[in-house]
Amino acid sequence: MGVFADNFWGQSILDLVEIRCLAVPMNYEDFCHIASVCTEQIGPKCRRFFSPSNFMKFEKDESGRIAILPFYLYVMRTVSLTQARIDMSELDEDSDGFLQPHEMEAYIRGLIPNLAQLRDMPQAFVQMYCRIAAHKFFFFCDPHRRGKACIKKVLLSNCLQELMELHQESEEEVTDTEQAENWFSLTSAQRICDMFLALDKDTNGTLSKQELKEYADGTLTEIFIERVFDEHVRRSKVGGGNSREMDFESFLDFVLALENKDTPEGLTYLFRSLDLQGRGYLTTADIHTLFRDVHQKWIEGGNYELCIEDVRDEIWDMVKPADPLRITLSDLLSCKQGGTIASMLIDVRGFWAHDNRENLLQEEEEPVEE
Secondary structure: OOHHHHHHHHHHHHHHHHOOOOOOOHHHHHHHHHHHHHHOOOOOOHHHHOHHHHHHHHOOOOOOEHHHHHHHHHHHHHHHHHHHHHHHHOOOOOOEEEEOHHHHHHHHHHHHHHHHOOOOOOHHHHHHHHHHHHHHHHHHHHHOOOEEHHHHHHHHOHHHHHHHHHHHHOOOHHHHHHHHOOOHHHHHHHHHHHHHHHOOOOOOOOEEEHHOOHHHHOOOOOHEEEEEEEEHOEEEEEEOOOOEEEOOHHHHHHHHHOOOOOOOOHHHHHHHHOOOEEEEEHHHHHHHHHHHHHHHHHHHHHOOOOHHHHHHHHHHHHHHHOOOOOHHHHOOOOOOOOHHHHHHHHHHHHHHHHOOHHHHHHHHHOOOOO
16 A cells, blocks of 8 residues: 555655745746646656646735645645545455445554554554444445445545544644544544443443443433434344344444434434334424423423423424424434434433523633633
């Protein structure tokens, strides 16, 4: 795999443009001059970056000049994507344009030495990290769960961009919050493992419904947990009967859906659990049934009394479904508030956040006193 190609090309062009200061903009004449130097020292393939149309893509100052850094980052992104396509194609054993899980894990394993924030990863954790990282690609790029992800879709996905953010060298460039929010960070992967191990009270490597109820400090409703097991957890092949236990792969799906509720993929996962009758839509009776558990936790938490019918009507107003008698997945996606509505129906903490949204927004806007 040519994992160093993106660094070589990008650094070579950066070395050349640093003839000028990165902070100093360049006009079209400078742009052409750098193109000539790059062609001479790197080769003719780099000329594709220096076309007149590429120059016109960038924002210009009053003198018609462009900033060098955005152009350099554009080159880095383009070369990085090209290299990623080459590397993935080399790992595509049957050359069908798709990657299977072990092939995606191999691609990620090859990247680790070149991602600044992962270089110090303990060797014993590499296999588990690759498993966790690869799973996000399949959650978003394999919606039909066929066990293979289209390379083209992977290259265009936000997942790859998020993974490449780990190139940032300095720890000062990345806050703890950013590390925690990036699924591919070492911090996040260790958090997922620790979470699963903490929930697995009987240490059998899977989670029962009772164990999963402790997720997120027990704020998720019982009916939602039941529905997750109905829709997303396969029956155990061991021991017979109807017992179901959530394995680590299913847990990763569960976490990804809850942490990406506003995405079509996350909302699709959650809607299957909300659709109590499996009809492809929610009725007012479904909303009432789902929110009843939230309401119970709400009252147990010492909050004020509220009317379930009022919340149901508020949800209908938020969605404005095409059919006034039912809410479909398409309605939730179209209203742009599907993630919020899902949270209101499955998580008492999610409903609390919605109920206190104005106060929370005000707190975010207030300047921090020194």
